[in-house]
Amino acid sequence: MLKVLLAGQGGQGVLSAGRFLAECGLHEGKEVSYLPAYGPEMRGGTANCSVIVSEKPIASPLCTVPDVLIALNAPSFHKFAPRVAKGGLILVNGSLSDCYVERDDVRVYDILANDLAMEAGDIRSANMVMAGALCELTKVVKERSFINCLNEKFIGKAHVCEVNKRAFAAGIAAVKEQKN
Amino acid sequence: MSKILLHGTEAICEGALRNGCRAFFGYPITPQNEVPEYMSVKMPQLGGVFVQAESEVAAINMVYGAAGAGVRAMTSSSSPGVSLKQEGISYVACARIPCVIVNVMRAGPGLGGIQPAQGDYFQATKGGGHGDYHLIVLAPSSVQEACDFTYQAFDLSDKYRVPAMILADGMIGQLMEPVELPPVRSLADIPKKEWATDGRFGEKRRVLNSLLIEPDVLEPHVNALAATYEEIKKNEARCERYKTEDAEIVLTAYGTVARICKSAADHLREQGIKAGCIRPITVFPFPEREYAAVAAQPQVKALLDVELSLGQMVEDVRLSVAGKKPVFFYGRTGGNVPSEEEIVEQAKKALASAKEGV
Amino acid sequence: MKVFEKTKMLTDAHMHYCPGCTHGIVHRILAESIEELGLEEKCIGIAPVGCAVFAYNYFNCDMQEAAHGRAPAVATGIKRCLPDRTVFVYQGDGDLASIGMAETVHAAARGEKFTVIFINNSIYGMTGGQMAPTTLVGQKATTCQSGRDPAVNGYPIRICELLATLDAPYYIERVSTQDVKHVLAAKKAIKKALKFQSEGRGYTFIEVLVSCPTNWHMQPVEALRFMAEECTKTFPLGVFRDKSQEEGNAHA
Numbered sequence: 001m002l003k004v005l006l007a008g009q010g011g012q013g014v015l016s017a018g019r020f021l022a023e024c025g026l027h028e029g030k031e032v033s034y035l036p037a038y039g040p041e042m043r044g045g046t047a048n049c050s051v052i053v054s055e056k057p058i059a060s061p062l063c064t065v066p067d068v069l070i071a072l073n074a075p076s077f078h079k080f081a082p083r084v085a086k087g088g089l090i091l092v093n094g095s096l097s098d099c100y101v102e103r104d105d106v107r108v109y110d111i112l113a114n115d116l117a118m119e120a121g122d123i124r125s126a127n128m129v130m131a132g133a134l135c136e137l138t139k140v141v142k143e144r145s146f147i148n149c150l151n152e153k154f155i156g157k158a159h160v161c162e163v164n165k166r167a168f169a170a171g172i173a174a175v176k177e178q179k180n
Numbered sequence: 181m182s183k184i185l186l187h188g189t190e191a192i193c194e195g196a197l198r199n200g201c202r203a204f205f206g207y208p209i210t211p212q213n214e215v216p217e218y219m220s221v222k223m224p225q226l227g228g229v230f231v232q233a234e235s236e237v238a239a240i241n242m243v244y245g246a247a248g249a250g251v252r253a254m255t256s257s258s259s260p261g262v263s264l265k266q267e268g269i270s271y272v273a274c275a276r277i278p279c280v281i282v283n284v285m286r287a288g289p290g291l292g293g294i295q296p297a298q299g300d301y302f303q304a305t306k307g308g309g310h311g312d313y314h315l316i317v318l319a320p321s322s323v324q325e326a327c328d329f330t331y332q333a334f335d336l337s338d339k340y341r342v343p344a345m346i347l348a349d350g351m352i353g354q355l356m357e358p359v360e361l362p363p364v365r366s367l368a369d370i371p372k373k374e375w376a377t378d379g380r381f382g383e384k385r386r387v388l389n390s391l392l393i394e395p396d397v398l399e400p401h402v403n404a405l406a407a408t409y410e411e412i413k414k415n416e417a418r419c420e421r422y423k424t425e426d427a428e429i430v431l432t433a434y435g436t437v438a439r440i441c442k443s444a445a446d447h448l449r450e451q452g453i454k455a456g457c458i459r460p461i462t463v464f465p466f467p468e469r470e471y472a473a474v475a476a477q478p479q480v481k482a483l484l485d486v487e488l489s490l491g492q493m494v495e496d497v498r499l500s501v502a503g504k505k506p507v508f509f510y511g512r513t514g515g516n517v518p519s520e521e522e523i524v525e526q527a528k529k530a531l532a533s534a535k536e537g538v
Numbered sequence: 539m540k541v542f543e544k545t546k547m548l549t550d551a552h553m554h555y556c557p558g559c560t561h562g563i564v565h566r567i568l569a570e571s572i573e574e575l576g577l578e579e580k581c582i583g584i585a586p587v588g589c590a591v592f593a594y595n596y597f598n599c600d601m602q603e604a605a606h607g608r609a610p611a612v613a614t615g616i617k618r619c620l621p622d623r624t625v626f627v628y629q630g631d632g633d634l635a636s637i638g639m640a641e642t643v644h645a646a647a648r649g650e651k652f653t654v655i656f657i658n659n660s661i662y663g664m665t666g667g668q669m670a671p672t673t674l675v676g677q678k679a680t681t682c683q684s685g686r687d688p689a690v691n692g693y694p695i696r697i698c699e700l701l702a703t704l705d706a707p708y709y710i711e712r713v714s715t716q717d718v719k720h721v722l723a724a725k726k727a728i729k730k731a732l733k734f735q736s737e738g739r740g741y742t743f744i745e746v747l748v749s750c751p752t753n754w755h756m757q758p759v760e761a762l763r764f765m766a767e768e769c770t771k772t773f774p775l776g777v778f779r780d781k782s783q784e785e786g787n788a789h790a
Binding site for chain 2: 579580581582584585591592594595598599600601602603604605608611612613614615616617618619620623624625640641643644648
């Protein structure tokens with residue numbers, strides 16, 4: 001079972017990335033849950049969602065102590081980093097945040113998600129950069145499933161699909177570099 | 181059949197539509213807006229009726245009309261909106277018009293907040309509006325159950341001519357999980373309602389009414405309702421048990437909180453404390469016998485009731501347990517949801533107090 | 539020789555209305571209209587809360603008894619699900635113009651294709667003569683015992699005029715039961731409304747002025763005179779909307 005907390009600012013694609021992850025898990029025949037946290041505002045504000053991918057039925061859908069935190073901006077990083085499970089993983093968007101955390105029992109990956117997304121063709125694909133990094137580090141779902149989901153989601157929007165695939169690949173490459 | 185990923189709100193709609201619901205009346209309120217939105221698209225496709233009413237009051241009365249005319253009808257709202265519907269709910273209950281009401285509970289009282297809560301338990305299970313009546317109340321704890329229970333609610337409501345309620349917390353509404361959708365039921369398959377005021381004149385005319393002005397007419401009517409509730413209590417009480425066979429501490433909750441309790445029970449077992457869970461699936465009728473049976477198990481030291489309220493279901497738990505074992509309570513309000521860790525701590529405390537008490 | 543036969547759209551139940559009240563007349567002309575138009579086979583009525591609360595005992599068709607003010611919402615639910623049925627709503631002034639104002643205005647604004655019969659006697663009858671939203675300025679009621687004072691109680695609401703500001707209603711008319719001539723005109727209006735409904739044309743609304751000798755503290759004849767002379771000043775009779783005329787094809 002892997003509990004992932006995705007957080008950022010409204011509009012950064014936090015919720016859609018989480019939903020994607022859940023879809024991929026479902027495609028692989030796993031148990032999944034996706035729980036968005038919502039506020040009163042329709043635009044902006046903070047956004048986060050909890051995604052659990054598991055081999056066994058999921059009891060609580062909450063990620064109060066996530067195994068992985070994906071933080072797309074600095075406030076989310078600082079807010080949620082202390083909650084990550086011991087030995088857990090933090091992926092932080094280095095384009096918009098520092099990556100200093102006052103604990104040494106977690107692994108922190110600094111990923112320049114916005115920069116890599118712009119290189120891929122659209123800053124809005126920063127969420128996919130993070131998703132790529134997550135897949136590479138945790139193997140929570142297969143790379144192949146993610147690509148399939150992207151193809152399905154952006155059917156008839158070849159350009160958008162390609163941008164997202166490039167961003168996803170950039171995320172994979174970014175963590176491979178850091179691992180070495 | 182393969183599973184698809186659905187929101188709780190969408191699952192509620194699919195459960196309704198697949199069991200012949202062909203009329204929906206609603207009014208916007210967070211966090212259930214996805215229900216009327218989904219219905220506004222789907223109903224016309226199925227030849228059904230969707231009306232965005234001018235208020236929750238109007239919406240439940242539209243349900244009164246439509247369901248009274250023999251159509252499977254539903255309305256949905258969230259706590260403050262359900263308070264507004266109570267007048268109409270009392271009327272449909274008295275006139276014995278089957279229908280389904282969905283409450284995706286948010287935090288209260290007053291306008292409260294928009295985060296998940298369970299503060300409407302009393303209102304849902306003890307009547308809610310004026311007069312002596314009950315609803316059949318189902319409390320889903322997963323998106324699959326949100327779909328299945330809504331589907332079942334229509335059959336239960338028709339069977340007993342008692343309105344049914346889906347009592348969901350805000351988390352169910354927002355949660356996305358894989359769902360296996362039930363097959364679509366043909367309208368021809370749904371039993372005909374001879375009492376419905378559908379204007380087929382020529383047979384005996386029918387009247388749907390909640391005014392029984394003679395005490396000696398009203399009393400038998402209310403007694404007949406009471407007899408129906410007794411029958412429902414006998415036949416329809418449902419609950420789920422999780423690892424209670426050897427449990428020392430039994431956690432109890434309904435809705436999504438019950439799932440957090442399950443996780444907490446697993447954590448407790450990892451720490452060497454034998455914990456289990458029991459959750460009502462129907463909160464009216466409350467599964468009294470099952471609670472009594474669990475409490476009667478000799479190894480059970482205590483129960484801990486967890487709610488997103490100041491303690492409402494705990495009263496039914498205590499009535500069912502009837503002093504056999506101590507029942508402790510832990511509640512969060514305002515839209516806050518307790519974590520597994522919090523519940524683990526509370527369970528340890530409860531167990532310690534129970535042991536001290538011996 | 540047969541002089542008069544009771545319409546089969548009314549049951550044989552004994553009506554509970556006070557002597558001199560014109561509710562019974564409106565029941566009869568409504569029931570006759572339904573029968574004469576051949577709509578009795580597919581008719582559903584909605585009874586209100588107020589003096590006409592027992593209307594479900596009197597109209598010989600399927601009936602639903604609605605909560606106070608909610609009849610237009612109930613009718614919306616029925617008519618939307620069963621569009622080929624004839625659905626009528628029978629409401630008094632407290633029910634329709636006070637507690638049920640939202641339901642009234644919104645059903646009209648949506649153009650719900652049923653017929654509303656609005657009984658305006660400018661008083662709360664059943665509860666014992668309290669002030670209604672249609673109580674005339676200066677008219678006495680148990681909750682304004684020296685007469686309605688606009689400074690305290692505001693002014694009466696003219697529902698026909700108010701609904702006529704909306705785009706959707708098809709037919710709106712105010713009629714009276716002050717004498718035989720007016721009763722016949724009232725029946726003509728009700729029949730017209732039901733006919734428009736049966737043709738699926740739209741929302742139809744007939745306001746009927748009736749007298750309440752009991753709560754007006756008048757003799758029946760005096761009450762009819764009061765209706766003719768005083769009520770019609772505040773509530774002038776007439777057609778406020780008739781789309782069949784606007785369309786240039788009269789259906790009277």
